[in-house]
Amino acid sequence: MLEKILSDEIYHILQNKINLKCITEIRFRANKPIILIIGSQRTYLSNNGTTANIKEAIYASKIMIEDIIFRASECSIYSVNEQIKKGFIVTPGGIRLGLGGDLVEENGIVKTMTNFNSVNIRIPHEIKNCSLAAFDYIFENNKVYNTLVLSPPGAGKTTFLRDFICQLSERNYAYNILILDERGEIDIGKEGCVGNYSDKISFAKKSIGFENGIRALSPNIIVTDELGQAEDIDAVNYAINCGVTVLASVHCDNIESFLKKPNFELLIKNKLFQRYVLLSLRNGPGTLEGIYNENFTRVKN
Amino acid sequence: MKYFLLIIIAVICTFIGYLFSKKYKTRDNFYQALLYLCQKFDIEINYSRDRLKNIFLNLDEKNKKDLKGIDKNFISFLDKENALDKTSLFNSINFLKDDEKDLIFTFFKSLGRSDVDSQSKEIKNFQTRFESISAQVKSENKKYGSLSIKLGIVAGLLIVVLFI
Numbered sequence: 001m002l003e004k005i006l007s008d009e010i011y012h013i014l015q016n017k018i019n020l021k022c023i024t025e026i027r028f029r030a031n032k033p034i035i036l037i038i039g040s041q042r043t044y045l046s047n048n049g050t051t052a053n054i055k056e057a058i059y060a061s062k063i064m065i066e067d068i069i070f071r072a073s074e075c076s077i078y079s080v081n082e083q084i085k086k087g088f089i090v091t092p093g094g095i096r097l098g099l100g101g102d103l104v105e106e107n108g109i110v111k112t113m114t115n116f117n118s119v120n121i122r123i124p125h126e127i128k129n130c131s132l133a134a135f136d137y138i139f140e141n142n143k144v145y146n147t148l149v150l151s152p153p154g155a156g157k158t159t160f161l162r163d164f165i166c167q168l169s170e171r172n173y174a175y176n177i178l179i180l181d182e183r184g185e186i187d188i189g190k191e192g193c194v195g196n197y198s199d200k201i202s203f204a205k206k207s208i209g210f211e212n213g214i215r216a217l218s219p220n221i222i223v224t225d226e227l228g229q230a231e232d233i234d235a236v237n238y239a240i241n242c243g244v245t246v247l248a249s250v251h252c253d254n255i256e257s258f259l260k261k262p263n264f265e266l267l268i269k270n271k272l273f274q275r276y277v278l279l280s281l282r283n284g285p286g287t288l289e290g291i292y293n294e295n296f297t298r299v300k301n
Numbered sequence: 302m303k304y305f306l307l308i309i310i311a312v313i314c315t316f317i318g319y320l321f322s323k324k325y326k327t328r329d330n331f332y333q334a335l336l337y338l339c340q341k342f343d344i345e346i347n348y349s350r351d352r353l354k355n356i357f358l359n360l361d362e363k364n365k366k367d368l369k370g371i372d373k374n375f376i377s378f379l380d381k382e383n384a385l386d387k388t389s390l391f392n393s394i395n396f397l398k399d400d401e402k403d404l405i406f407t408f409f410k411s412l413g414r415s416d417v418d419s420q421s422k423e424i425k426n427f428q429t430r431f432e433s434i435s436a437q438v439k440s441e442n443k444k445y446g447s448l449s450i451k452l453g454i455v456a457g458l459l460i461v462v463l464f465i
Contacts, residue, residue: 004381070414075379079350081416112416 001093005071017049030117033057085110090184094124131164137291149249151279156286157249169195178219180209210235221245230263311457318453325442332435334367339428
């Protein structure tokens with residue numbers, strides 16, 4: 001998919017001079033050097049691959065950014081305007097483009113974004129077995145615990161969730177899994193990446209997705225990304241009260257900052273989640289820092 | 302031999318007349334197809350929000366034929382096979398005037414570049430301009446299309462009579 005989004009010149013450098021599989025992000029900012037994020041390292045893109053010297057870096061232009069966004073929308077901006085309003089576009093291959101530009105508002109309602117000046121391309125990776133170290137702590141006695149994956153952005157929450165679904169399927173645990181993919185990032189469209197027992201509702205708000213999904217698809221497990229709003233917590237509460245197991249993720253650095261997060265008090269007090277998996281970027285994305293139970297006592301170091 | 306050559310000349314004159322009339326007909330059909338394309342875009346963009354490529358691929362065969370390859374050239378651009386410029390877009394099209402090419406090129410260049418409301422308004426604006434050209438082209442076709450064939454036949458017969 002990347003070859004369809006990027007200009008031939010940039011794609012040629014990425015393909016021939018850098019290992020594409022190692023790149024997690026590419027950042028284009030108008031009139032500024034193109035930055036690659038490889039693992040947790042930042043470097044500039046140059047004609048020879050990567051460089052630490054800013055003078056050798058390739059600079060992004062506004063036209064380049066607009067062209068990337070146009071191509072990422074499959075040459076149909078109007079078809080992804082709902083996503084653009086939220087500040088991102090997700091391509092069919094699960095590549096997520098975060099957008100920067102001018103928001104156009106009318107009567108307090110965001111209508112679209114124009115005058116794009118930056119784009120952050122996040123390339124999803126399927127890291128096989130990345131959830132394996134935590135698997136036995138989340139899945140015990142044929143039961144999957146309600147689990148919340150905590151990590152800072154880019155530390156592998158979504159990859160972890162995707163792999164966990166895959167692990168269940170590979171072990172032939174035929175749970176009906178509903179993927180509520182609000183940003184279209186969990187299912188990257190690769191065959192088998194979300195197992196054989198999963199249904200998917202994409203680009204729906206969690207409040208709507210949980211309710212409709214439970215009614216229509218009767219899942220045993222719901223997997224969703226990035227809880228944050230109060231209505232998300234209500235939706236999780238509703239699902240757990242319906243007897244559905246929830247696997248979700250949330251942005252935060254550590255357990256202490258999670259405990260201070262607004263909107264999560266009820267969830268913590270009622271012990272809705274029995275497992276908290278903490279990931280970090282310490283040794284690269286997906287570093288498992290620990291697994292905690294509902295009382296925030298470590299069950300794995 | 303003389304009569305045979307005269308018959309050939311008469312046929313050639315009629316054929317030239319037919320070619321002139323075909324140009325008018327082709328222009329008329331082209332603008333009709335372009336107007337249909339605008340209507341289809343407007344509907345698809347507002348309701349199904351289908352991608353540009355699918356809209357082009359799902360055009361019916363008659364319209365595809367009448368667009369004289371402009372649709373295929375645009376799909377090549379969407380597929381990143383060539384850049385969007387007048388040469389590649391109007392490749393093999395010689396029945397349009399330069400100012401018409403400019404307008405149509407601007408239309409294609411604007412496709413897929415904005416949100417639903419703006420795109421829809423833009424298409425309607427182009428549709429109005431195409432309608433006015435189409436009406437003019439239609440009247441030219443009525444007026445000069447059949448006249449060209451008739452003139453061709455008359456010219457052919459005149460040459461035959463003169464040489465007999």
